Structures are given as structure tokens and as C-alpha cells.
Amino acid sequence: MTLTPSAAETAATTSTPPLRLKGIHKNFGGVVAIKTFDLEVRAGEIVALVGDNGAGKSTLVKIISGLYQPSDGEIWLNGEQVHFRDASDARAKGVEVVYQDLALVEDQPVYMNMFLGRELTKGPLRTLDRKGMAKQTQELVDTLDVRIPSAKATLSDLSGGQRQGIAICRATHWASSLVLMDEPTAALGVAETAKVEEVILKLKARGAAVLIVSHNMDQVFRIADRVSVLRRGTQVATRNLADTSHNEVVAMITGLAS
Ligand SMILES: Nc1ncnc2c1ncn2[C@@H]1O[C@H](COP(=O)(O)OP(=O)(O)O)[C@@H](O)[C@H]1O
Numbered sequence: 001m002t003l004t005p006s007a008a009e010t011a012a013t014t015s016t017p018p019l020r021l022k023g024i025h026k027n028f029g030g031v032v033a034i035k036t037f038d039l040e041v042r043a044g045e046i047v048a049l050v051g052d053n054g055a056g057k058s059t060l061v062k063i064i065s066g067l068y069q070p071s072d073g074e075i076w077l078n079g080e081q082v083h084f085r086d087a088s089d090a091r092a093k094g095v096e097v098v099y100q101d102l103a104l105v106e107d108q109p110v111y112m113n114m115f116l117g118r119e120l121t122k123g124p125l126r127t128l129d130r131k132g133m134a135k136q137t138q139e140l141v142d143t144l145d146v147r148i149p150s151a152k153a154t155l156s157d158l159s160g161g162q163r164q165g166i167a168i169c170r171a172t173h174w175a176s177s178l179v180l181m182d183e184p185t186a187a188l189g190v191a192e193t194a195k196v197e198e199v200i201l202k203l204k205a206r207g208a209a210v211l212i213v214s215h216n217m218d219q220v221f222r223i224a225d226r227v228s229v230l231r232r233g234t235q236v237a238t239r240n241l242a243d244t245s246h247n248e249v250v251a252m253i254t255g256l257a258s
Pocket residue numbers: 028031032033051052053054055056057058059060
């Protein structure tokens with residue numbers, strides 16, 4: 001009998017995180033937006049990125065999603081170093097972003113929004129495969145339990161929470177490595193935020209790696225596993241939420257002892 005570990009066991013013990021950032025630095029001319037930033041986001045983990053306005057959170061999200069190039073440092077996806085040329089390059093490598101402003105098309109059906117820019121076609125004339133897109137969309141909204149009347153409903157007929165649910169479904173559908181969220185519930189009410197948080201937790205349960213920027217400290221403690229704090233471009237600390245408190249995180253954000 002051999003004691004060679006199974007492929008699954010090997011993968012589990014040596015599993016590489018979907019995202020690893022090493023020494024990320026970003027300056028805009030003379031303005032240092034991020035001094036140096038290190039982080040790993042593992043599969044099935046939600047990491048919150050917090051900090052005051054201007055701390056560098058969105059800059060970091062833009063770097064990981066290919067919109068900005070880092071001035072220095074390394075980005076590793078699933079154990080491989082990447083250099084994104086632009087946002088579509090990052091998307092092609094499995095990185096998807098959900099923003100506060102939804103980046104959805106109001107007068108189109110839900111399924112077209114799900115496949116925006118990546119529409120399914122059929123036949124020699126490459127006509128839109130509306131049926132195929134609607135079917136896949138319905139499966140996905142069912143899986144993530146986003147309740148909408150139909151995948152064929154026009155987006156403008158949905159509530160803000162339902163729309164953000166669709167944006168998250170879309171990111172989930174196309175992300176193979178990582179889902180980034182920059183203030184995904186900032187424009188939503190309490191009940192809608194709760195629904196969107198449920199969807200984010202479903203995403204985690206499916207093994208996604210999620211990095212979420214949030215101003216809402218209660219939300220951070222409700223859904224995240226770890227938190228990383230930026231203060232004016234400096235990474236103050238990264239903590240397990242089980243090992244810190246609301247007051248401590250706020251003190252790290254503001255730089256004032258609580
Ligand atoms: N394109 C840019 N050009 C110049 N400065 C920028 C640019 N984007 C962000 N910054 C600066 O970087 C810093 C961090 O901004 P940002 O990442 O948007 O902060 P946050 O999302 O935490 O509020 C700010 O000082 C901001 O003015």
C-alpha cells in the first residue's frame with residue numbers, strides 16, 4: 001500500500017490562493033496612493049478592504065482589475081504572476097468586478113445584461129441565442145437565490161437589490177478566480193442590502209474568493225472572514241474578524257486609539 005496522497009489531498013495542503021498581492025505600490029506622479037500592500041485571498045473566503053475616503057481602496061481594486069497598472073509589486077492569480085494590460089485582460093483571466101453604480105443596461109432583459117459583451121450566438125449567421133442565454137441566466141439566479149420574476153424581465157422593472165443581485169450573478173458567472181466588489185451595497189436600503197449580502201455569502205459557499213470594499217462596518221462583521229485596513233495609502237493591519245472588534249477596526253481606520 002502506498003502512502004502517496006491523493007490529488008485532492010495534495011491540492012488541499014498546497015492549495016495556492018486565487019489572489020496574492022506582494023508589495024503593491026501605486027503613485028500618480030508625486031501622489032502616493034498606495035505605499036505597499038500585501039494580501040492573500042483564499043478560495044471560499046471574503047476579505048473586506050476598509051479605510052476612510054482617499055485611503056486607496058478603489059485604486060487597489062482598479063489595479064487588481066487591470067484598470068490601473070501598479071507602479072511596483074506583484075499580482076499572482078492561482079499561483080501565476082500576472083501583468084494585466086487592461087480590464088478586459090483581467091476579465092479574460094477570471095477577475096470580475098461589481099461596482100456600486102451597476103454597469104447594467106436598463107432597457108435590456110436580465111439575460112442580455114448577464115452576457116453583456118459576451119453574448120451567446122448560434123447558427124452560421126451567429127444570431128443571438130436568446131433562449132440559451134435566458135436558460136443559463138435562470139439557472140444562475142436560482143443557484144444564488146436571487147429572486148426575480150423572470151430572466152426575460154426588463155432590468156428597469158427590477159428593484160435596486162435585485163439589480164445588484166444580477167450584477168453579482170454576472171460576476172460569478174464569468175469569474176474563475178476572483179470577485180472584487182467596490183461598495184456593492186452603498187446605493188441600497190437595509191432590506192436590499194440584506195438580500196445582496198445573502199448572495200455574497202452564497203458566492204463564498206460556492207468557493208469563490210471575494211474581496212469587498214465596504215464603508216459599512218456592521219456589514220464587514222456580518223459577512224467577511226478577514227479585514228485589511230488602509231489609512232492614507234498605508235496598510236495598517238490585516239486581521240481575522242474573529243480576533244478583532246468594531247472599535248479596534250475603527251481606531252485603525254482613523255488612526256485614533258479608541
Ligand atoms: N487617476 C488618479 N489620478 C491621480 N490621483 C488619483 C487617481 N485615482 C486616485 N487618486 C488618488 O489616490 C488616492 C486614493 O484614492 P482612492 O483609491 O479613490 O481612495 P478610496 O477608494 O479609498 O476612497 C487619493 O488621494 C486620490 O486622490
